[in-house]
Amino acid sequence: MNLTTDVAVVGGGPSGLTAAAGLAAAGLRVLVLDREREAGGIPRHSDHTGYGLRDLRTVMTGPAYARLLANRALEAGALVRTSAMVTGWAGEHALDVTTPEGRLRVDARAVVLATGARERPRTARMVPGDRPAGVLTTGQLQNVVHLHHGKVGTRAVIVGAELVSWSAALTLRTAGCRTVLMTSEHDRAESYAAFSVPGRAVLRVPVATATRVVRINGRDTVESVEIEDLRTGERRTVPCDTVVFTGGWIPDHELARAAGLAMDPGSRSPVVDNALATSRPGVFAVGNLVHPVDTADVAALDGRHVVRHVLAYLGGTPTGAEAIPLRAGAPFRWVSPGLVRPGAGAPPRRRILLWPDEHRAVARVMVTQDGREIARRTLPWPVSPGRVFRVPSSLLSGADPHGGPITVSLA
Amino acid sequence: MTGGVSRSGPLPDGTVDVAVVGGGVVGAAVARELAGREHDGRALSVALVEARPDVGDGTSKANTAILHTGFDATPGTLESRLVRRGYELLGGYAERAGIPVERTGALLVAWTGEELAALPALADKAVKNGYRQCEIVGADEVYGLVPALGPGALGGLTVPGESIICPWTTTLAFATEALARGAGVLLNTRVEGVQRDGGEETVLLTNRGPLRARWVVNAAGLGSDAVDRLFGHERFTVTPRRGELLVFDKMARPLANRIVLPVPSSRGKGVLISPTIYGNVMLGPTAEDLRDRADTSTSEEGFAFLVDKGLALMPELLKEEVTASYAGLRAATEHGDYQVHLDGAERYLVLGGIRSTGLTSSMALAEHAAGLLAEAGLVTSVRDELPEPPRMPNIGEAFPRPYMCDDLIAGDPAYGTVVCFCERVTAGEIRDALASPLPPADIDGLRRRTRAMMGRCQGFFCGAEVGRRLAPVPDSVEESR
Numbered sequence: 042m043n044l045t046t047d048v049a050v051v052g053g054g055p056s057g058l059t060a061a062a063g064l065a066a067a068g069l070r071v072l073v074l075d076r077e078r079e080a081g082g083i084p085r086h087s088d089h090t091g092y093g094l095r096d097l098r099t100v101m102t103g104p105a106y107a108r109l110l111a112n113r114a115l116e117a118g119a120l121v122r123t124s125a126m127v128t129g130w131a132g133e134h135a136l137d138v139t140t141p142e143g144r145l146r147v148d149a150r151a152v153v154l155a156t157g158a159r160e161r162p163r164t165a166r167m168v169p170g171d172r173p174a175g176v177l178t179t180g181q182l183q184n185v186v187h188l189h190h191g192k193v194g195t196r197a198v199i200v201g202a203e204l205v206s207w208s209a210a211l212t213l214r215t216a217g218c219r220t221v222l223m224t225s226e227h228d229r230a231e232s233y234a235a236f237s238v239p240g241r242a243v244l245r246v247p248v249a250t251a252t253r254v255v256r257i258n259g260r261d262t263v264e265s266v267e268i269e270d271l272r273t274g275e276r277r278t279v280p281c282d283t284v285v286f287t288g289g290w291i292p293d294h295e296l297a298r299a300a301g302l303a304m305d306p307g308s309r310s311p312v313v314d315n316a317l318a319t320s321r322p323g324v325f326a327v328g329n330l331v332h333p334v335d336t337a338d339v340a341a342l343d344g345r346h347v348v349r350h351v352l353a354y355l356g357g358t359p360t361g362a363e364a365i366p367l368r369a370g371a372p373f374r375w376v377s378p379g380l381v382r383p384g385a386g387a388p389p390r391r392r393i394l395l396w397p398d399e400h401r402a403v404a405r406v407m408v409t410q411d412g413r414e415i416a417r418r419t420l421p422w423p424v425s426p427g428r429v430f431r432v433p434s435s436l437l438s439g440a441d442p443h444g445g446p447i448t449v450s451l452a
Numbered sequence: 453m454t455g456g457v458s459r460s461g462p463l464p465d466g467t468v469d470v471a472v473v474g475g476g477v478v479g480a481a482v483a484r485e486l487a488g489r490e491h492d493g494r495a496l497s498v499a500l501v502e503a504r505p506d507v508g509d510g511t512s513k514a515n516t517a518i519l520h521t522g523f524d525a526t527p528g529t530l531e532s533r534l535v536r537r538g539y540e541l542l543g544g545y546a547e548r549a550g551i552p553v554e555r556t557g558a559l560l561v562a563w564t565g566e567e568l569a570a571l572p573a574l575a576d577k578a579v580k581n582g583y584r585q586c587e588i589v590g591a592d593e594v595y596g597l598v599p600a601l602g603p604g605a606l607g608g609l610t611v612p613g614e615s616i617i618c619p620w621t622t623t624l625a626f627a628t629e630a631l632a633r634g635a636g637v638l639l640n641t642r643v644e645g646v647q648r649d650g651g652e653e654t655v656l657l658t659n660r661g662p663l664r665a666r667w668v669v670n671a672a673g674l675g676s677d678a679v680d681r682l683f684g685h686e687r688f689t690v691t692p693r694r695g696e697l698l699v700f701d702k703m704a705r706p707l708a709n710r711i712v713l714p715v716p717s718s719r720g721k722g723v724l725i726s727p728t729i730y731g732n733v734m735l736g737p738t739a740e741d742l743r744d745r746a747d748t749s750t751s752e753e754g755f756a757f758l759v760d761k762g763l764a765l766m767p768e769l770l771k772e773e774v775t776a777s778y779a780g781l782r783a784a785t786e787h788g789d790y791q792v793h794l795d796g797a798e799r800y801l802v803l804g805g806i807r808s809t810g811l812t813s814s815m816a817l818a819e820h821a822a823g824l825l826a827e828a829g830l831v832t833s834v835r836d837e838l839p840e841p842p843r844m845p846n847i848g849e850a851f852p853r854p855y856m857c858d859d860l861i862a863g864d865p866a867y868g869t870v871v872c873f874c875e876r877v878t879a880g881e882i883r884d885a886l887a888s889p890l891p892p893a894d895i896d897g898l899r900r901r902t903r904a905m906m907g908r909c910q911g912f913f914c915g916a917e918v919g920r921r922l923a924p925v926p927d928s929v930e931e932s933r
């Protein structure tokens with residue numbers, strides 16, 4: 042079956058739904074395609090509060106947030122098709138889709154990729170040992186517990202100590218499973234003090250920092266994990282029946298790569314500019330696909346941001362000047378957006394997003410171009426691994442629009 | 453005794469003509485072959501006896517899945533002959549039964565002067581093994597064939613016939629056809645003892661009780677020496693030789709469109725890079741002798757070794773995500789060849805020590821077994837009126853899968869309902885696997901039949917949903933589409 046639409050949005054999570062609502066409200070025909078049975082993305086199964094602060098100016102649970110965004114897209118006039126898996130490209134702006142009603146070919150004038158990010162599972166982290174059941178990611182854990190009301194074990198080790206790791210600890214507690222240890226390879230737990238201190242107090246979870254899991258033991262079910270103290274090299278065995286790998290984000294970038302879009306080696310995301318445009322004209326990318334991973338409200342606001350730029354593209358407005366590459370310097374792994382296009386306006390929320398690999402108590406940000414320092418500012422929030430570090434885009438205002446790549450680093 | 457699959461409860465009464473011990477690829481091939489034969493005008497009754505809850509759950513599920521031409525076998529060995537024959541038999545059967553095979557070809561790459569100098573001898577050896585298509589090529593052609601190779605390749609040898617095959621579907625097809633031909637598949641049934649009463653029958657003592665058989669074929673893989681000892685022999689000892697493998701994301705597949713082989717050394721075939729039939733790229737295996745025959749764990753040393761090798765062989769590959777890692781145990785022995793021995797008087801045949809080529813040679817081993825049993829008095833002929841080979845569900849990436857097929861989806865929306873996103877496995881395929889003649893016993897078995905959950909997310913998205921379908925929650929009100 043062939044369908045035509047103005048804009049096809051791939052992925053009905055917070056970013057895709059918010060983009061769809063805005064584009065439909067602007068009078069465009071919008072088709073959202075999501076492979077899950079219900080739209081909403083990750084918040085559907087993230088059954089705790091903490092969603093909606095920046096985009097809706099209120100706080101609610103994940104499932105409530107997911108429903109609300111889906112309803113808003115529908116009310117604005119977007120079509121939302123679920124159980125609709127986009128399997129590949131049928132043309133520059135055309136998609137192959139599998140649904141229970143048959144295969145679709147969707148011809149659009151513009152495409153917004155909003156496919157999100159996932160956590161790296163054990164295999165991608167290359168943790169050796171036996172391969173028993175009971176080893177999961179937060180995503181799977183929350184699916185099991187919140188959507189399927191299934192069971193997990195009784196003693197868990199959580200690998201990672203980011204925000205999402207505490208989300209895993211909450212879910213485990215709901216499921217009656219005690220977290221016996223949380224491990225972090227960093228010298229201090231990555232997650233924000235605001236969450237981890239009360240979190241630690243409430244959940245009473247011991248955190249082993251500078252620690253990595255080196256082996257999983259147990260033939261049929263998990264019996265223990267072996268951990269190593271990175272400072273001393275000492276190893277010990279922690280008995281448990283469940284292991285949850287958290288964080289370690291990788292974008293769901295397969296469609297982006299299949300299109301041959303320019304990719305960022307640090308985030309493994311499609312490279313976008315301040316308009317969230319990818320290297321293929323008329324194909325945009327939003328949400329955690331381009332910054333794995335930030336909070337849902339930030340993803341949603343990408344969706345709001347892209348509306349104007351999609352409209353401009355469809356209206357035939359030329360993209361403007363040659364873009365300048367934006368690069369992540371130490372201690373950052375990636376920066377988003379990866380291109381600054383003079384004349385395209387500010388990036389979403391007037392923020393540059395960076396992913397730190399190290400903790401720094403004081404953030405002295407330095408911006409350089411062609412060997413010249415164009416800005417330096419100390420920001421009042423710390424740099425902690427496992428969460429996005431945000432820098433005001435005004436720090437780039439001194440850049441030479443005809444100059445070479447701009448690098449953001451810490452002094 | 454009746455056929456069918458049995459996983460629990462007492463074993464069927466009566467005496468079978470042949471009990472095949474071990475439901476790996478070899479045992480399943482033998483059971484299929486014998487179940488299609490008759491003796492004195494009567495169809496043979498066959499029982500395939502497997503200790504684990506599924507067939508193909510041992511070494512046969514964890515190998516490099518190459519359909520070998522046998523170009524590098526030791527000329528004159530039984531292995532050389534059976535690999536060559538098995539290559540033809542399985543290649544043909546795969547087409548009939550729908551077992552995915554890709555004729556990728558292989559390129560053996562020389563990285564040192566010594567290896568380069570060894571190529572002509574390898575080409576000669578191939579001819580001695582009856583394989584004439586090898587060709588020596590220069591460095592330019594090597595990089596032309598596999599542009600992603602790391603620097604330093606000096607030359608190579610092409611082996612156009614080397615192919616990749618689905619090892620899981622192969623064993624399942626054999627067992628499914630054995631069932632269709634009337635055989636019994638006895639799972640969770642471990643042979644622990646043997647009683648010979650001097651008569652014509654052997655009693656196999658199992659954890660599920662005794663099983664009487666007129667003939668016994670031992671195809672117990674890593675346990676073949678132990679079972680051989682139960683029959684009173686002291687002929688060979690299996691040393692499990694672990695092979696660890698890394699499987700890379702499908703995104704890596706364009707890097708390796710053919711098998712890249714090292715020049716073999718005395719330690720074995722060495723580390724290769726191969727496309728997999730599921731659309732991934734594989735790096736491995738290691739070779740390390742162990743004591744524990746059940747230790748299929750992976751190791752830090754193994755991973756480090758493979759990463760090192762991979763970085764030299766194909767640096768780009770290591771930039772992709774690892775989506776699976778596993779270890780298989782080769783049934784190596786102190787001998788240089790398969791351990792195939794017939795004891796006519798005891799009505800017993802062992803097919804042991806099938807180390808690193810048994811997937812390829814499986815059907816030839818089965819044919820050979822039928823011939824040997826005939827020598828000992830079990831003269832059989834192929835039955836007329838055999839059922840058609842089963843048409844196995846395709847889980848190969850190079851061939852159409854249900855999510856791509858309009859007509860299938862139109863007839864049944866379950867084939868358009870993708871459950872496992874990374875591998876694009878539909879609700880229809882999972883349902884079919886659960887309703888198949890030889891259904892899976894667990895998630896792993898479902899994975900081998902459908903590819904569900906073997907992808908890059910490892911269950912982040914679909915793990916809970918797949919789990920639910922495997923073991924439906926009784927009070928679940930959701931439709932099972």
Ligand SMILES: Cc1cc2nc3c(=O)[nH]c(=O)nc-3n(C[C@H](O)[C@H](O)[C@H](O)COP(=O)(O)OP(=O)(O)OC[C@H]3O[C@@H](n4cnc5c(N)ncnc54)[C@H](O)[C@@H]3O)c2cc1C
Pocket residue numbers: 051052053054055056057074075076077080081082083084087089090091092093125126127128155156157158179180183205208209293296327328329330334335336337338340341
């Ligand atoms: C465990 C956990 C807890 C969290 N807790 C919080 C919190 O408390 N507060 C907060 O603000 N944020 C939280 N987050 C982060 C938040 O969930 C994400 O930032 C947000 O969901 C990102 O939205 P997105 O639209 O980019 O992607 P997603 O929500 O991941 O949505 C992507 C959508 O794309 C669909 N899709 C992907 N590929 C295809 C395809 N090929 N075809 C069709 N559809 C496709 C998917 O089905 C999915 O619905 C949490 C995340 C996790 C994992």
Ligand SMILES: Cc1cc2nc3c(=O)[nH]c(=O)nc-3n(C[C@H](O)[C@H](O)[C@H](O)COP(=O)(O)OP(=O)(O)OC[C@H]3O[C@@H](n4cnc5c(N)ncnc54)[C@H](O)[C@@H]3O)c2cc1C
Pocket residue numbers: 473474475476477478479501502503504507508509510511512513514515516517518519520641642643644671672673674675676679694695696737780781782806807808809810811812813
């Ligand atoms: C790393 C690696 C790579 C390989 N690559 C290739 C390749 O590319 N191509 C190729 O052709 N071959 C390859 N092989 C070899 C191939 O996998 C084996 O030769 C083949 O699987 C052996 O099959 P099998 O049936 O003899 O043994 P198995 O698959 O081990 O089956 C034996 C079965 O017997 C059962 N059993 C054992 N004891 C008992 C008992 N007492 N009672 C009941 N049941 C019992 C076991 O549970 C097991 O299921 C490779 C092997 C390894 C390890």
